[in-house]
Amino acid sequence: MFENLSERLEKSFKILKGQGKITEINVAETLKEVRRSLLDADVNYKIAKEFTNTVKEKALGMNVLTAVKPGQMMVKIVHDELIQLMGGTHVDINIKGNPAVILMSGLQGSGKTTFSGKLANLLKTKRGKHPLLVACDVYRPAAIEQLKVLGEQIGVPVYSEEGNNDPVKIALNAVKEARATGKDVVIVDTAGRLAIDEQMMNEIAAIKKAIDPEETLFVVDAMTGQDAVNTAKEFNDRLNFDGVILTKLDGDTRGGAALSIRTVVSKPIKFVGTGEKLEALDVFHPERMADRILGMGDIVSLVEKAQEQFDAEEAKKLQKKIAKNQFNFNDFLSQIQQIKKMGNIKDLASMIPGVGKALKDVDIDDDAFKGVEAIIYSMTPEERENPELINGSRRKRIASGSGTTIQDVNRLLKQFDESKKMMRMLSKGGKMMGKAPMKRR
Template sequence: LSDKLDKALHVLKGHGSITEVNVAETLKEVRRALLDADVNFKIAKQFTNTVKEKALGQNVLTTLQPGQLMVKIVKDELTELMGGDAEGINLSGAPSVILMSGLQGSGKTTFSGKLANYLKNKKTKKPLLVACDVYRPAAIDQLHVVGEQIGVEVFSDRGNNDPVAISQAAIAHAKSNGNNVVIIDTAGRLAVDEAMMTEISNIHKAIQPQETLFVVDSMTGQDAVNTAKAFNDVLNFDGVILTKLDGDTRGGAAISIKSVVNKPIKFIGTGEKMEAIDVFYPSRMADRILGMGDVVSLVERAQEQFDEQEARKLQKKIAKNQFGFDDFLSQIQQIKKMGNMKDLMGMIPGAGKMLKDVDIDDDAFKGIEAIIHSMTPGERSTPSVLNASRKKRIAKGSGTSVQEVNQLLKQFNQMSKMMKMMQGGGGKKMMQMMKN
């Protein structure tokens, strides 16, 4: 898909503004690309119409590359189409009951385990897994294996072939056993049929779950839409789980499902392991469908915020050895203006995963800013005057320690030295790099 899109957007490069003609050319390619990713035909058409209106309405924006602007409009629209913010799971109720539905092989049993593990790791939750796939003994075994693996209790009743009775007994068990979440794994068939629909509908009516989830294999493409519609007609489910989004599945089905049943996609499954579960983020999914990290908006934000004149002024100062703490402070503010650090890094393809557990945020700058604000203008422009008593005063004024002040001074000196070194060609290149 991204190759096609690249090609489509290539058409726009070199043109000064977006005109009706090249928008039409581009959109034809975008539409073809969406169809290739299994997006429903009607939805793809509707989508490109919206994008067209937006693109033509924005031809005043001559500062940006039209190609980039087009990518941004396409991406924003895709995100919009897949729903706004990520939505959680309703965990009210004592216990809160979560019912899984979906075809056989869609990943219900696996996802039940993943969700139990996810909730268990939240500490306040003590989930109970319930085996209601009564037709295949192996299905019950499978859930027991999963439960053992994640240390979550599994409720089953091998002699009983009535899933309604089993789920009711499980909820009673949960109440007396202190399980505050009950996850009911059900049987599915290979295709939508009446027996399956009646069965899941009966369970649904009897237990009235707080949350009914429809699990769908993202590799099933167009069929996924029909299946989702059939289940939604009977269950009016609360959310969709997209499984098997690992590998190179583009997941265009996500767009279609969301548009047809208008229910939020809540989680995605990205592998067979119990940890392979992620909250669904529409904008990330749009990136995935477009097949790229959000490099474009990273560039845009950088462009917006990194004012060229500022950069030139700074270069002059460095050359004259006049780089002071005020400049340091404005550099920090530039970085902050560009947005949350983690967000920003997440836009670099490949870096997002690496940074998942790292906590970088604006707070990291708070101490530094406080220290600089406690300096007099003279101290800021000529940091060499900072002696022991001045440092002590600054530490006191900023609520930090002399050690922290020293640490900042050290960083500042290193930075000044580095900037000095980059002069003579290297610096210019660096500035250019930051701008492009």
């Protein structure tokens, strides 16, 4: 996400490279490029102009420290203003009701139904909630079926009423059902339209009035750029929603919606969808997004994603196996599965400072581990448990069974051995068996 914007901004800052101090001339030249970068990213012209004017005032009004180069200072100012542009601080979703009712709004195709499933999954797995999904799109039978499929995948019940074409009554009955069955969050998926119309607005306004939700969320496709911002304004004028959800932020989007929408509707972005998987939903943090836009990575989010997959008991067992030199391919496969659950591999790598830029033109898909998994699955249970048994003839059989070459199998075995040695060394506090401690360089 934001790859083109990040690249353009980086080029803008290069104008100040080698400059001894910030002056009105070099600031004007730099900010002219920054404004172009924002406009190319589909940021509203008025917002882009106000943004660069604010940066200019701060840059010229600041005494640049001798230890800080002008280019670095400009990056810092732009970084801070990007955070403010996107809301300043993270605003969490309100789930304090009993049950907490969350109403979805947005156009057809924005991703409301998929997001409803993702949100239910997040609240269930990460916040210990017991959600109920509600199918209130009575015009599109496929939407009800889609919600039921999503509910089944994540183990969350879906409330629907066959033959009832009144979404207001369905929503009210769903809230009663939630109270009766001990569900503490109700997520109401409503109908969308291909365009904004009066009937749609009247209907969702009636649902909101009837169920009085703790949260009304506006779901919008980030790939629609300025159209997303305009639609958000019309919905907010009518519904006065509480927050924005940006879906498909992993697609070929220029980022304009994320940078413009907060200023236009004065409502926070609460979540961003970053992929098709039900786990591909990120809580929105303005400061972390600013870091990523400016190529600084996002280590905090990366660590959080890792911790979500972290099992303390399993980690203890694994640590003991590593210490006893018993780490095997079953353990190796388990680690791969945990990494895959964290999300898109390229997106994860881009959270490491500097790596995103290096991988800009590198195609890394979710099948990056496919070949490795195929090789491991082609091993017998005994071979996975005892890798030292894998001799020449076994390697040939494994290569044939996995559709790879003997060279691929040899490469994996070598990498496995090196990883095993490294993990054992780390488990012993930096000491290899029979060797002196490694010296720091």
